[in-house]
Amino acid sequence: MTSIKHVAVVGAGQMGRGITEVCARAGLHVTLCDVTEDRARAGLAGVADSLLKAEQRGALTPEDRAHALASILATADLTHLSGADLVIEAAVEDERAKTALFRQLDEVTDPAAVLASNTSSIPIARLAAVTGRPEAVVGLHFFNPVPVMPLVEVIPSLHTSKATELRVRAFAGEILGKKTILAQDRAGFVVNSLLVPYLLAAVRMVGTGTATAEDIDTGMTAGCAHPMGPLRLADLIGLDTVAAIGEALYEEYREPLYAPPPLLRRMVESGLLGRKSGQGFFSYKAA
Template identity: 85%
Template sequence: MTSIKHVGVVGAGQMGRGIAEVCARAGLHVTLCDVSEDRARAGLVGVADSLLKAERRGSVTSGDRAHALTRISVGADLSSLAGADLVVEAAVEDEHAKTELFRQLDKVAGPGAVLATNTSSIPIARIAAATGRPESVIGLHFFNPVPVMPLVEVIPSLHTSQATRQRVRAFADEVLGKQAIVTQDRAGFVVNSLLIPYLLAAVRMVGSGAATAEDIDTGMTAGCAHPMGPLHLADLIGLDTVAAIGEALYEEYREPLYAPPPLLRRMVESGLLGRKSGQGFFDYQPA
């Protein structure tokens, strides 16, 4: 069993909202925190919308939806996380931003709190080094959309204590009902080390003119039975996030297959980020 009853989530974007939702649905008290109260409240609105959709699908009852929402509070100050047993960071995929955030969390979180990062690719040891409690820092990588995807990667660093590993694994398995896998603290962990080269190869095919985005995705859905093509998936993840993960993997391994191709870099620089911007390899603007 796990002693985690109160979860703090830092970052009220798509991933943070999803993490807050699954924790609240599991009966935990959640504090959703962002740089402003307006952004945190916008995140709570996103959770409410997701729960309403889940009710319409029959995934939750009306009562469960209402009870989950009552378990979530919002805050713009990290001090609101002082009582949390577990703090999950779901901020932008930028190493400097994450290490600075963990430096601040180390000051406000209680002495027994676990500090977890939802990073997709940044080594946990680098983030843990910003704190005075590296034994209590761990990676807890959820997948988008969090309420639907069953997997979570648990990533201990060389300094993470056995007690922290067991506590977080039990939390993921027993409390959230996720399927947890444990991976070494290497950039990309398991899933992104395999996934990102595949996505980048699809981007290179578009950039070289080998095939259109539509035909590439059709090839993988109709020919390989993938539920979603690589370019729709890249748009869903966010092209800026895909590029950032690729850069982190390339820095770690120095292998060309991890390097973001020029087309991806130009799209990110142009603000074409996928679904969240309304345009990526495909158009998501309302008709």
């Protein structure tokens, strides 16, 4: 298998920044791409801030921080992805947007490059179908925050070659030092198929007045030893992302437990997206 030395990350949001950071810290050359130069530069600034905090915690030497930062190119030009061995898409959790992007990636990248998606819920086969290399398309689902969470789900579609599966699993495990699990190409994969119904159940409890957000979260942290309550976790993930994953799961399985509750829909429509907007089930605004 050809070694992976140059990784392109498409999408400079929270997940894209985290993936960029772990790749750069692993000694890889990374191209971070977004739709505008401003968004790409903002993504790079976020990575720089995270690297600085890692240095201040003693988790990174000043030399390693400088080397990691120097290995990242931020750009809005997709042609800069042409030399990548692996492209990881970390764009908005919207199937139309992702399929349109995969068509573009198929055109601008080297034919030997692997195209991976960090999607939380969209079947990989749908993304592979719009490319001319379905055997080289795979799911590579990281968890937030990427530098901290050890897990990566590897999701081959029915068309993904064994060589591609082994290549990305070795990349995540041996190069990035992550723990990998293999998931079937079904909406939600392993983790979100279990996690999202739990989060949605907590939202329903708030919506029906069964309990407050504070009491629900305290119940799960103090009563079940969870490190974080379901509603703070939903806020951390992003309520829009939780809703999008729920929609994808419901479309796939048609089971009511996957359907986003009315309260969640209203909050997303109102721009109350959780930590990233400053307000969700809890407030994150500076005092």
